[in-house]
Amino acid sequence: MSKPRLTREQIAQRAAxxxxxxxxxxxxxxxxxxxxxxxxxxxxxxxxxxxGILGMGPRAAGGEEDLDLVDAMKVPVTLLPxxxxxxxxxxxxxxxxxxxxxxxxxxxxxxxxxDLANWKVPGAKGSGGIGGAMDIAAGAKHLxxxxxxxTKDDEPKIVKRCSYPLTGLECVKTVVTDMAVIxxxxxxxxxxxxxxxxxxxxxxxxxxxxxxxxxxxxEMKL
Amino acid sequence: xxxxxxxxxxxxxxxxxxxVPDGATIMFGGFGGAGFPNNLIQALAxxxxxxxxxxxxNCGTGDGELGxxxxxxxxxxxxxxFPGPRSNYFQDQFAAKEVTVExxxxxxxxxxxxxxxxxICAFYSPVGAGTEIAAGxxxxxxxxxxxxxxxxxxxxxAFIKAFKADEIGNLIYRKAARNFxxxxxxxxxxxxxxxxxxxxxxxxxxxxxITPSVFVDRIVQAKTLRT
Numbered sequence: 001m002s003k004p005r006l007t008r009e010q011i012a013q014r015a016a017x018x019x020x021x022x023x024x025x026x027x028x029x030x031x032x033x034x035x036x037x038x039x040x041x042x043x044x045x046x047x048x049x050x051x052g053i054l055g056m057g058p059r060a061a062g063g064e065e066d067l068d069l070v071d072a073m074k075v076p077v078t079l080l081p082x083x084x085x086x087x088x089x090x091x092x093x094x095x096x097x098x099x100x101x102x103x104x105x106x107x108x109x110x111x112x113x114x115d116l117a118n119w120k121v122p123g124a125k126g127s128g129g130i131g132g133a134m135d136i137a138a139g140a141k142h143l144x145x146x147x148x149x150x151t152k153d154d155e156p157k158i159v160k161r162c163s164y165p166l167t168g169l170e171c172v173k174t175v176v177t178d179m180a181v182i183x184x185x186x187x188x189x190x191x192x193x194x195x196x197x198x199x200x201x202x203x204x205x206x207x208x209x210x211x212x213x214x215x216x217x218x219e220m221k222l
Numbered sequence: 223x224x225x226x227x228x229x230x231x232x233x234x235x236x237x238x239x240x241x242v243p244d245g246a247t248i249m250f251g252g253f254g255g256a257g258f259p260n261n262l263i264q265a266l267a268x269x270x271x272x273x274x275x276x277x278x279x280n281c282g283t284g285d286g287e288l289g290x291x292x293x294x295x296x297x298x299x300x301x302x303x304f305p306g307p308r309s310n311y312f313q314d315q316f317a318a319k320e321v322t323v324e325x326x327x328x329x330x331x332x333x334x335x336x337x338x339x340x341x342i343c344a345f346y347s348p349v350g351a352g353t354e355i356a357a358g359x360x361x362x363x364x365x366x367x368x369x370x371x372x373x374x375x376x377x378x379x380a381f382i383k384a385f386k387a388d389e390i391g392n393l394i395y396r397k398a399a400r401n402f403x404x405x406x407x408x409x410x411x412x413x414x415x416x417x418x419x420x421x422x423x424x425x426x427x428x429x430x431x432i433t434p435s436v437f438v439d440r441i442v443q444a445k446t447l448r449t
Binding site: 050051052068069070072073086087089091093095096115125126127129132133139167169 | 253255257280303304305306307326327328329330333335347348349350351354355396397399400401403404432446448
């Protein structure tokens with residue numbers, strides 16, 4: 001019987017702790033989209049939206065929506081003091097040019113070198129779509145991937161080489177999963193933390209590349 | 223030369239797009255439900271122009287926004303970053319091989335248009351290097367990074383949604399409805415603007431103009447339409 005892992009909300013909660021006060025941050029689809037729910041009230045983070053907003057506040061209250069003030073997922077939002085509007089090219093000057101402090105995206109696979117696959121499932125129906133993922137992967141200053149550690153069939157998603165279509169090469173800095181926090185370093189993948197109740201061996205058992213384990217690995221604080 | 227004031231103004235959305243021919247390549251501004259030139263799109267649907275190449279971030283939601291042109295089978299090729307799973311008319315025609323698509327990373331779509339507008343023919347970027355969208359394309363290494371050659375992207379027409387235009391075509395936008403509009407305005411042979419309000423020359427503060435008038439060819443007044 002496998003040990004319990006974190007929920008998607010708890011992955012988001014742990015990822016939120018990577019973001020310092022005052023940071024500029026882009027949140028992608030999936031688990032990253034939950035991260036803003038877990039910031040301490042007193043902390044200010046300038047959320048970036050690829051349609052041309054820096055300094056997005058919470059979702060707009062019912063009756064106060066402005067359909068010209070929406071995030072990249074079409075959700076009506078609000079602005080923090082200090083917010084700015086700009087065009088879509090400048091929005092990606094910020095992502096690709098490495099001007100945002102952190103970018104968070106979901107992932108299908110991450111390789112031991114930090115290669116990322118997250119835009120296309122092989123054999124999926126439809127045209128597929130890239131959106132801003134490849135611009136972010138190419139230039140993000142610090143890219144954090146938030147994902148489940150394994151597939152539904154318990155196959156590793158942290159692999160030696162990505163078998164899914166690539167989004168970018170050697171772009172991931174940190175992976176936050178339902179089992180661990182892992183940093184991509186020059187020498188390989190360093191296991192920084194494990195989820196409560198798990199051991200480094202539990203994480204290694206469902207991780208394809210050999211993890212670098214420096215002494216005793218602390219448990220995540222949520 | 224005609225009086226520069228008012229020579230760009232057209233009386234109706236149907237007249238402002240009346241000469242768009244079959245087979246035209248058209249850029250459409252808009253993202254996330256904001257900043258779509260929906261009055262111009264509806265006029266193009268009424269006109270029934272066919273075999274279009276559409277350049278836009280996505281392909282509409284149902285028959286909203288660009289979706290109407292797919293519903294009417296007016297588009298044969300799309301250059302887009304994220305057509306979207308809810309663009310059902312596009313997705314059905316794509317599956318049936320009635321429409322072709324070139325997927326472009328969103329920021330690179332912007333930069334290819336910006337290059338065209340700026341008179342730059344091509345440039346190198348690391349976006350997509352090593353991925354399937356760069357397969358077979360020319361690569362070089364700069365600053366230690368694998369980079370892919372990108373070419374400028376232009377169009378016959380750009381359909382732009384602005385908040386206010388003055389009578390010579392200086393534009394301002396509203397909030398996140400700006401998105402692709404100012405970039406596309408620079409990259410087409412003929413830039414057609416629908417604006418909520420058309421105001422006299424001199425009434426917009428020069429400090430806040432986002433698109434200067436030189437990029438704008440035609441203007442029509444039309445209230446924001448959400449589809």
